[in-house]
Amino acid sequence: MARITLENVSKSWGETQVLQPMNLEIAEGEFVALLGPSGCGKSTTLFLLAGLYAPTGGTIAFDGHSVNRIDTRDRNVGIVFQSYALYPNLTVRQNIAFPLRFKSMPRDEAARRVTEAANLVQIGALLDRRPAQLSGGQQQRVALARALVKEPNVLLLDEPLSNLDATLRTAMRAELKSLQKRLGITTLIVTHDQIEATTMADRVICMNAGAIAQIGSPADLYRRPNDLFVAGFIGSPPMNRLTATASDRRAQIGTTTLALSAGHDGDITLGIRPEDIALVAPEAARLVGEVAVIEPMGREVFYTLSTSAGALNVLEHGETARHALGDRVGLTCKPGLPLVFDEQGRRIADLSVDLSPVALVSAGQLEPQS
């Protein structure tokens, strides 16, 4: 168990800087996810922590001690690689016991630990097989046992679930989370899958182009993204973006004018999540669109609407579509949910746009059409 501190840590390969100077603090026993698209520097960060790469600048510290000059083998980190990296010439038992070879440990103590680690990830019956005889999920468990057997201070997971099929991935997510809580090891997972990050981690570090875009709880990232990148990366299907022009307390979107909750001037981008939009009768809404595409997805129906401000996606609960192609529908949203971003793509806090239903003379027309 270690507290990890990154102070101005940067990394360059020759001329190309893959990691901007980065500051980060990970508490003892915390489960943190590094989330971002491929090439954003998240795996580089992981390898820097492991000592497999040397930082170009800055300090990496475990429990307040700089480990910049400490070799990987002396850092006491456990890693699970995306490809699992099992040694093909060793049996499962030998693979798990491998890290213990380098510690002076009595033979029976080592054997006990191997069995324990294997049982922990439920592969006790596979100990005498070779990696090639295992399924992907079993290999993953062996890799996990191997990382855990030496009781590491830090557990590093590099896209550990991305080679598993969907069902297994869901099961392993829950298992990893409960295992981490039980052992209390400081854990860092690298992933490009936002579901993996938000379901498992206490804190998510969203990275973009070699820099941290935002650090926060999953809810923070979803409801209060710092910028358009985080807003677009978190959430599926992605957030709708509408460009608008604000002057004083009004925003001009296509042919529609909406009220702003505070005064602002200049070009803005509205961000509205597809699942936050409710479809109502056109007269009951401030923004109106026409149904262009309907995609039933089982429990939900996914609409693409064309509005004067551009195309908008809407996710509506229900097994069958309540609207037909070409229908005119109104779009409404609870107050405060639509986000507003400035010209640089940064979110303007405490600014929202009013997309709430229009108060009508006859309340009955607010009811959804059947």
Added chain:
Amino acid sequence: MIPTAQLRPHRPAQPMFYLAPALILLAVFFVAPILVNAVIAFTDMGPNLRVGTLTVENFLRIVQRDARLPLVLMTTLIYVAATLLLFNVGLGALLAIASTAIPDRLGNLFRGLWLLPRMSPAVLYGILWIWIADPSPSGLLTMVTAPLGLPSVNLRNDFPLLLIVLANGVVGASFAMVILTASIRAIPQHLSHAARADGASEWGVLRHVVAPALSAPIRVVTLYQALSLLTTYEYILLITGGGPVYDSTPYALYIYRRAFESGAYGYGAALALGLMAIGVALTLLQWRVSRMHATFAAPKIEIL
């Protein structure tokens, strides 16, 4: 009935057209000499290249009356085993491992350097070794040992076997070096990363990750190079000429010397048959050791 659309007549590719030139060349100048050799082996062909009588005399001579043959076989064994273990496999593997452990451009420099002897024309390479071994003050070895107060040695006369082992080994090491470098490069990087994270030192990575990946290619290289050492004699012919007397004459060179120095073509051909048998046997063994599935894998497009 579906009408067959035939826009233009399709002339299928004829594998034979592709293969014929190579096969004809091989048949006339490779396979035919093998047969010619088999025939000559049963004749008394001498310096005038005339066939007198058909006879098994040559073979009787090999097994019963060739007094030099035991020495030649002993020389062959020592020469092949020593060169193979020390250089063609040992030094080659060391060079591959060492040159991949340092920055790539420096590694390439050293690998390029070790390919230089292989690239050098054989006659020139031979002359360089003769100069190294030259016992006079202008010999390279003497130039190095003389300031140290060591007496000069005549390698060609006193240690001819050592000389041919060194000369062939320095060329031979590059083969294993190239093959094993490729094998080391093919090891997935995450394996060595995992080993380091598991606490392995550089030595541990070498022992547990690199060595297992090299065992199969080393077996193949060993057999391949054993065969190659058994059958080539060019450098030896150029450096010691097999001498003094027959002291550094392995079997392959013995064939050449018997035929072209003594003019005993029939006897040389008979000796050559023996080497061919060994060559075929080693090749068959090599097929068992190396996985040849990839080589024999069936084509995936069946039409021609």
Added chain:
Amino acid sequence: MANHALVAVPSTDWARLERRGLVNRTGLLTAVIVFLTVVSMPLLLPYLWLAVKSFTTSDDRIGHLVLWRVGLIAVLAYAGALILALSTARLRHPALLWFALAAVVVLLTAVFVLPHLTLANYRFLWHRDIGETGTSRQDLMPSVWAALTSSLLLAVAQTTLVMLTATPAAYALSRFAFAGRENLLRGLLLLHAFPALALTVAIFVQLHYMGLLNALPGVVLVMSALELPFAIFILKGFFDTVPWDIEMSALTDGATRSQVFRLIVLPQVRGGLIAVATFTFLRGWEEYVFVQTLLIDKSQMTMSLYLFYVAQDSMGADYGMVAAVGMVYLLPVLILYVFTQKYITQMNFGGIKG
């Protein structure tokens, strides 16, 4: 595992681990570089000696002097380059330092080495009278240019013949499904491993009866045939790596198999073609045994025989000139090698891979 959190973790001695890491990293790198340098030095020394001899008079003292000086300058240049290369990241003007190093090396060479050098050993390039006997000895030795031409002719002819026959054959073996394919492959593999040098006797006799003895075409045909199995297998290995999808897609686009071969596949194995052509050329350029055995007529002497006879001169060999001939013989190889090194080192010899 379960009591993981309860295990008393001994406090880590960070300073000791740091020292260990430093020793590990720099120590290992230094040890490996020193090892490679030490084993490679004896390899390079003879080539240095060759160059020095070719440019100095036959006086041994001058030869030794120049060799030691060149050796010291080379060691200096190597050490300097090594230090610069390993510390490039920490230097502010690496280009300037490289330039300074080069300048120092050039200066040292100009001052300490250049005055002792001579071109006299290269006189054979413009004089036929290499023995300085007053007669040109034309009956004994052709001019070096004739020998160079013969070698070039031999190497180019052999390379052309091998490439033209091996490439289609390798493609057919790699890509065409036909009866007997596997047996043909086995036969070729056997020939590939066949002790070809043991056939010298039979080839000598066969060429004698075919009337091809003592003629360059005979040597070319024999050596091409002996190189063929090797070339076919290397090329087949390269053809094997071309993805089938590309070829299938080209067929669906309406190409015939032979068009696919010429237009799509051949350009993809360019590296392999270059590597095999280079190797075949070098084999022809350096060939000694078959040239010696099958070419008796001195007028067709190749460079290998020329060098051999210059070195074996019964009048007492002129080492300076032998070295100079060697340099002339080696230079084309080095130039070719510099341009093709990256292709050569990519080769998988005869389907041998890990």
